[in-house]
Amino acid sequence: MYEAPVQRLIDELARLPGIGQKSAQRLAFHILHIEAEDANRLAGAIVAMREQVRLCRRCFNVTDSEECTICRDLRRDSSEVCVVERAQDIVVVERTQEFRGRYHVLGGSISPIEGIGPDQLRMRELVVRVDDEKIVEVIVATNPTVEGDTTALYLARLLKPLGVKVTRLASGLPVGGDLDYADEITLGRALAGRREL
Amino acid sequence: MGLRNDQGIVLRGFPFGEADRVVVLLSPNHGKVRAVAKGVRRTKSRFGGRLEPFTHVDLVLYEGRNLDTITQVSVIEAHAGLRGDLDRVLAAGTMVEVIDAVTQENESSLRAFLLLQRGLSALDDGPRHPDMVAAFLLKAADVVGIAPAFEHCAGCGRTADLTRFSFAAGGVLCERDRTPGAVALRPGLTGYLAGLARSDLANLPDHDAGFSGEAMGVTRRFIEYHLDRRLKSLTVDG
Numbered sequence: 001m002y003e004a005p006v007q008r009l010i011d012e013l014a015r016l017p018g019i020g021q022k023s024a025q026r027l028a029f030h031i032l033h034i035e036a037e038d039a040n041r042l043a044g045a046i047v048a049m050r051e052q053v054r055l056c057r058r059c060f061n062v063t064d065s066e067e068c069t070i071c072r073d074l075r076r077d078s079s080e081v082c083v084v085e086r087a088q089d090i091v092v093v094e095r096t097q098e099f100r101g102r103y104h105v106l107g108g109s110i111s112p113i114e115g116i117g118p119d120q121l122r123m124r125e126l127v128v129r130v131d132d133e134k135i136v137e138v139i140v141a142t143n144p145t146v147e148g149d150t151t152a153l154y155l156a157r158l159l160k161p162l163g164v165k166v167t168r169l170a171s172g173l174p175v176g177g178d179l180d181y182a183d184e185i186t187l188g189r190a191l192a193g194r195r196e197l
Numbered sequence: 198m199g200l201r202n203d204q205g206i207v208l209r210g211f212p213f214g215e216a217d218r219v220v221v222l223l224s225p226n227h228g229k230v231r232a233v234a235k236g237v238r239r240t241k242s243r244f245g246g247r248l249e250p251f252t253h254v255d256l257v258l259y260e261g262r263n264l265d266t267i268t269q270v271s272v273i274e275a276h277a278g279l280r281g282d283l284d285r286v287l288a289a290g291t292m293v294e295v296i297d298a299v300t301q302e303n304e305s306s307l308r309a310f311l312l313l314q315r316g317l318s319a320l321d322d323g324p325r326h327p328d329m330v331a332a333f334l335l336k337a338a339d340v341v342g343i344a345p346a347f348e349h350c351a352g353c354g355r356t357a358d359l360t361r362f363s364f365a366a367g368g369v370l371c372e373r374d375r376t377p378g379a380v381a382l383r384p385g386l387t388g389y390l391a392g393l394a395r396s397d398l399a400n401l402p403d404h405d406a407g408f409s410g411e412a413m414g415v416t417r418r419f420i421e422y423h424l425d426r427r428l429k430s431l432t433v434d435g
Contacts, residue, residue: 018215112290113209113250113297115429146250146280150290153283174240185246185275 006032058129060105060122062087070094070102077101079136083126083155085109085143093141101139104129109147110154116147118154126155130164137165144171144189204255204273205230206313207248208297212238220248220267221297222256225310229302232258232265244270251276251289251317274314276321285320288330290430292316295334298424299341308340319398326401327409328393331416335394343367343423347391350374359387362415364422386411 001007006028013024031039055061056068063069070076070090080101082093090103106121129135140155142148156166172190173182182190205222208229213219216238222230237245247254247270257269279285296313300306316333319326326332338344346368349356359369361379369387370379390412392402421427 110433112287112430112433113294115427115432117433144246146286149280150283150286153281153286157283181243183244183246184272185249185252185277188275188277 055105059103060087060107060125061090061103075100078133080139081126081129081133081135081137082139082141084141085148085151089141099139101137104138106142106151109142109145109151111147112150118158121151123155123158127158127162130159130162135164137167140166140168144169199260200268201258201260202256203227203230203258204253206293206310206317207250207252207254208293209250210234210248216242218245218248219264222254223296223300223306223310223313225307226305227302228304228306229297229300230258230265231302232256232267233261234267234270247272247275249280250293251279253314253317274318276317278321279317282325285325287430287433288325289317289320290433291330291428292320292333294428294430295337295420295424298426298428299337309337312336312340315398322399327404327406328401328412329398331390331409331413332393332396332398332401334416334420335390336398338420338423339394344394345369345390345419347387347394362387364419367423380415382415383408383411386415390415 002010009028009031010021010024013019013027014021019027031042052064053062054064056063056071058067058071061068061070077100080099081104082099082101083104083106084090084093085106085108087105090105093099093103104122104126106123106126108116108121110116110118110121126138130138138155138159140152142151152168159166170193171186172193173179173186179187203224203226205224208221208223210218210220213233216236218234218237220232220234222232224230234244234248236242237248239245244267248267252272253274253276255271255273256267258265259268276289279289292313296309300309312333320329335345350359350371351363351366351368352370352374355371358371358373360372360381361370361375362368362382363370363376363379365378366376369382370376386408389402389405389408393412396402417428417431
C-alpha cells in the first residue's frame, strides 16, 4: 500500500477498462513526476469532458452543444442516414471519407440471448427522423455479428413499409489480406456480394 | 495443461480485453466450455467469423489455468441461413438461451448438445414451424428430467378427466387431484402439446393456429417456473 493520495489514484485508474493494478501504478507514478501544470491539464480535461459533453438531440452522437457538428453541417446530405451501434463508430465511418450523409446512434444492438430488444435502443427516434427529415436511404452499419445482423433485419422490417431504402454494409475480405486465411463465412458473404467489373 | 481437441456449438460470447472475446460453447462431452479467442474482434482475425453464436465448430484448445485459449477453429455447420431471417434468429436465440441455462461446465451434455444441434438444423433447413420453439422447450425439459406429463395425471397417473395443468406438479391433473394453482386448458390443447413433445423437430405435427399461442404460453411458463428465471430472449419482440 502506498500513501493515501497515491493509492487513491492507483485505485481509480485501475477501475478503467483494460488497466490492471500494475499499469495503474505505472500511470500514477508517471503523473506524480510530470509538471503540476500538465497534471492539472489532464484533470481539467476529464472534468470538462464530463461537464460539457452530452448527446446530440438529433443523432445521439456525443457533442458539446444541442446538435453535433455533423448534424449542424448543412453541406451534409440529409437524405442518407448511417445507423451505427455506438458513437465511436461514427469516427470509424468518417475516416473512410466515403460517406457524406448523417448518422444515427442506436446505443447497442438487439441481442435475443441477452434480452436486449428494440425498445432498449433508439429505434423509435429513428422512425421519427425518417418521417421528419425526408430520409431516402438508411445504411445499417451495425457490426457483422449475430446481434448486428439481427438489428439490421429488424430495422429493415421496421423501415421498409415507410418507403425508405434500407441497405447494409457489405461483408468481405479485408484489403491487404490473404485469401488463404479468410474464414469460410466471410468468404461466402464476399462471394454472395461480388460485383461485376 | 496442453493442447486438446474438442467440438461444440457456440452459445454466446462477450468482449474481453482490447480485441479478444470469451466464447461459451456447448461441447457434447465437456458441457459448457469457456475459452478465450484472441484478437477475434479485429477485422483481420482469421477465425472471428467462425465463433459467432449458433455455429457448430471443431476446435483446438490450449488448456490454461482459468480459461482455455482457442488456437484453431474449423466450421462443421455454420447455420448461416439463420442470420438472414429475423424470426429464425430470435427462435435460435431462445434455443441457445434455454440450453445455456440447463447445462453445466465439466459435465457431459450429449443429449442437450444433440437437441440443440437438431433444433438449429431444423430452423435452418426448412420453413419455420410456428411452434418450433415450444416443441424445443418441451424437449429441453425432457433432457433435464422435468418433462411435463400430458397423457396421464401428474398426481395419480389416471388417464381420464384431465382438465387442469399444474406448473408445480409438472403436468396435467385430473379433477380429483386439481390444486388451487392449476390452470384450466382448452379441450385438445394437451393432445397438441403431447404431439409437439413427441415429434421430431424436423417433422412436427401440422400447425394449429387455434392452439399455437396458448401452447407457447403454457410451455414458457412451465420452463420458467422450473428454471426459476425468465427467458430473456422471449421478451425480445421481433
